[in-house]
Amino acid sequence: MIHVRASWMVAFLLSVLVTCALAAVGVMNGPSGSLGFLTAGPDDEAWIVETMPETFARRGREIGVARWTPDGALGDSSAWSDERTFTLGPMSAGGGFLDPEEVVSCWRLRVGWPLRSFEMSYWSRGTVRVEVDRFPAFFGAGFGGVPIGIRPAQLLGNLAFLTVAFGIGLTVLGEWRQRWRRRAGACIECGHLLAGATRCPECGAMIEGPRES
Numbered sequence: 001m002i003h004v005r006a007s008w009m010v011a012f013l014l015s016v017l018v019t020c021a022l023a024a025v026g027v028m029n030g031p032s033g034s035l036g037f038l039t040a041g042p043d044d045e046a047w048i049v050e051t052m053p054e055t056f057a058r059r060g061r062e063i064g065v066a067r068w069t070p071d072g073a074l075g076d077s078s079a080w081s082d083e084r085t086f087t088l089g090p091m092s093a094g095g096g097f098l099d100p101e102e103v104v105s106c107w108r109l110r111v112g113w114p115l116r117s118f119e120m121s122y123w124s125r126g127t128v129r130v131e132v133d134r135f136p137a138f139f140g141a142g143f144g145g146v147p148i149g150i151r152p153a154q155l156l157g158n159l160a161f162l163t164v165a166f167g168i169g170l171t172v173l174g175e176w177r178q179r180w181r182r183r184a185g186a187c188i189e190c191g192h193l194l195a196g197a198t199r200c201p202e203c204g205a206m207i208e209g210p211r212e213s
């Protein structure tokens with residue numbers, strides 16, 4: 001029983017490690033240079049509205065844009081990441097931009113496996129880039145400067161899935177090891193060769209007594 005509990009604890013730690021590693025890769029990855037074309041999906045407009053800070057919304061009201069729509073959408077996705085870039089230009093502003101050179105871009109990267117549990121994003125206007133710093137929303141101002149957001153439901157889902165997957169894997173490996181040791185005439189607890197003893201001289205486990213695990 002103790003062995004089963006220990007392997008599930010290890011499985012949970014492994015799932016946390018994998019999840020953190022993907023978040024770190026996401027932070028270091030940043031915007032990629034190799035984007036393929038994608039069509040904007042139905043949830044993208046909601047993301048734009050959520051990502052845009054109030055200053056940008058005010059800019060929209062100034063120039064009479066009530067509803068932003070992307071002029072172009074770029075994206076790239078893999079098994080563990082999803083990246084989207086939108087450009088909002090004069091066309092989506094209905095010709096209302098004061099400066100025809102004024103272009104607004106939004107970039108979003110979501111990483112995690114099997115669900116996208118972390119998100120980074122920024123918007124830029126002309127040459128000014130503004131990171132959308134997600135940590136303050138969860139942990140207060142002390143964590144400023146970390147441009148990554150947690151998607152709680154997806155994070156919990158990933159940890160649960162990975163813990164179960166690693167737990168099953170470790171349990172199966174443990175069973176195989178016990179079976180192999182029993183067949184080899186070794187102690188099933190520590191692997192010490194027994195040579196017919198009824199109690200393991202190495203760890204003290206009883207050999208012929210009632211099996212606990």
Ligand SMILES: [Zn+2]
Nearest residue numbers: 187190200203
């Ligand atoms: Zn032993």
